[in-house]
Amino acid sequence: MEQNFSLNSLRKMCSEGDHRDASLSAGQRVRALAKMAASVDVDQDVEPRCYFRAGLEMERLADGYLRQGGLENAFVLYTKFITLFVEKLPAHKDYQHCRVPEKHVIMKKLQEVAFCRKDELQKRLEYKYGKEHAHFLQVQEASAGRRGPLDEERRGPLEAERERVAAMHRSQLATEQFAYFEEQLTCQEAAKRRGEVAGHQPIGDGVGLVGAVPNRTTRPPVSHSAATLHAAYGVGAEHLRRTLLPRTLTSRFLLLADRNSARGIETCGVLCGRLQRDALAVTHVVVPKQSAGPDFCAMEDVEELFGFQDKHQLLTLGWIHTHPTQTVFLSSVDLHTHAAYQLMLAEAIAIVCAPKHNRVGVFRLTCVGMSEVSACRLQGFHPHSGETPLFSACAHVHMTDADVTMLDLR
Template sequence: MAKNKLSIILENIEPQERLKQIINFSNSIEVDPHVPPRRYYRSGLEMVRMANVYYDEGNYENAYCLYLKFMTLFLEKIREHPDFNSVPAEVKAANKAKLREVLPKAEKLKQKLLEIYKEDYNNYCVKLKQIEKEAEDRRKRNQLKRQDDSRQLPQGPPSEFVTAQIPSPIDGVYYPDTNSSGSGTIVPSAPDLPHPYESDISFPTIPSFDRSKKPSSTSLTDKYDTDVLRAVLVPSKVMPWFENLAQSNTNKNIETCGILAGKLEKNQLIITHMILPKQNGTADSCTTTNEEEIFDFQDQHNLITIGWIHTHPTQTAFLSSVDLHTHCPYQLLMPEAIAIVCAPKYQNTAFFNLTPNYGLQFISNCRKTGFHPHPTDPPLFKVADHVKIENAPLEVMDLRK
């Protein structure tokens, strides 16, 4: 299995407990009653697509998490949505077919992960014993060195010498002070080793606990959330091509919007397609129509929704209150989702997302519609710093024609 940062830092957890944390993390998904249920069903298909990519790349942990989220969402949580009964029967039927495909795959993956976790834990225990043996060997070598040094000391009247009392080793381990020529320093644990977030070396440290106790575990959610956002690769052609396609609307002071879709590859989201749906625009808003056309195109090309793009014909690049509410469902379903705003009058383009620790929750709880004031402190949105712009291929589908 390709090891990621998450799997490296959890190697010291017993296999069953580690699997339990993965399951608990994956089950912590909630349904927002203000997000249309059709969006959840669309997101579910994309969730399975991403899980399949992870599985093919050997990233079984992330694949299993997404399969579990999909099952939790559509076996349990989606029924809590107040508009669940409005979902067309054919959509529910397609979803059930996908569940029948995912369930056995997830069960086999669970057993595979358990075997991998057992191997990881056994390797961890071997390394831990090796470190403890090396520490004991150092203690014995230093003890012998002190005995040799004491025999070589010159003899003289007892009154001329003061005998220093050497403290007992803590936890039975003695470590010499390499920066001193004295007799040594007692420390309670092994020297610092590379943190798994800073190095590719997977090397355990000696935990400071009683040897008779099991290694303690840290919350999976805490560890996973420290590195949750995957990079989003944006082809450099997106912005100039979109502004060119929107030019006729821009000249009339009408906003234009588009959908950014693509694929997951090697744990980064790559925008490969820009879709311009049928839409209705005004000077400060844009609404898509005929969304089924978008869905059909994405299904045909196996695409994941990664964000959206729109123009501000006469204003600068920012997210208005309406923009914030438009973007919220995208980011609730895909944490990395971005909003690109093109301001041709000011020759400015910016990439935004809602602040995950405040803005996302605030906007999802806001029931106001249309343009309305929001507090600005703390900020509700920020520049998306997980975006990478590269000279990559791009396909455009203009459904307005």
């Protein structure tokens, strides 16, 4: 999907202040955070309801960060929440005609929660950053006071060297950040030029390569197709938060799916959970009403699923489904399905269970995969590029001994 920014704007963004730099004033650091939070775009091809649904979980995640003391992440999310629903989404061509329950809830959250919490967080961050900046200045003054006469003679060259090293560090950081964004744009342009290309990609099962993608079509349980959802939902973190997965989850899900698996029919479920410090913990698996066959599984009555999530304040952390007759991989339609989850939450995972082969894979899309799949408008089974892997085994998932709640709504 084409992005609404240029390389020049990326260079400018990378050269701006870092909110983690205590040498900056409190105001400069808060402004740096606010600029990060303002990067929200709306795609006219994505239904407003998708944004409203993502917004509910965005606010839920922001509330979790606030409760756990993650002031920066909470401030960014609440600011993005306000920017999205006050400034950007009302300009969507279908906004006025959108009549969904989530819209009313979002408007209430704006009035009663988002604005006041953003202001509160800004004050708390200004106080925190002010203390850190004052401490930084005290350390600088103390260091200057300890210098003797000889030190004073060397102060000029030493200060110049410190400034040179600091400038090199800032330049390196900006270069790395810019390289990352430039890679995203390059991937997207390459995917756009390739168009429809025949071929398949190698795949991994969490341990090693297991072969080429067979001809298989899986209907996605949900359908959102916009990279802008990720920009709206993400907190701008530079690394993936750990995702905690109970060890018994897959075996218990396979028990629920056993009857379908015996008949060669797929079963799918949604992974739900909560923020625990700076990790995302899967606590529930919800198996909604669904229609399925040997090579597809489609959710039905998603309102029941949404109602359960809202009642228990649960985040959507990914999905799980079976391949009763084949091994573990993500088909072309599975790629599109998971892109929807990963666009909303970078850490979202796709678990694939192959009971016939006793294999389980935990996957996410690569940078190239996200770019190519987001730009693809084909439906059903179709080939994607085979030049670079579009998905890989997850490195941010950690197994735990925590319990998991299984809810079968079928």
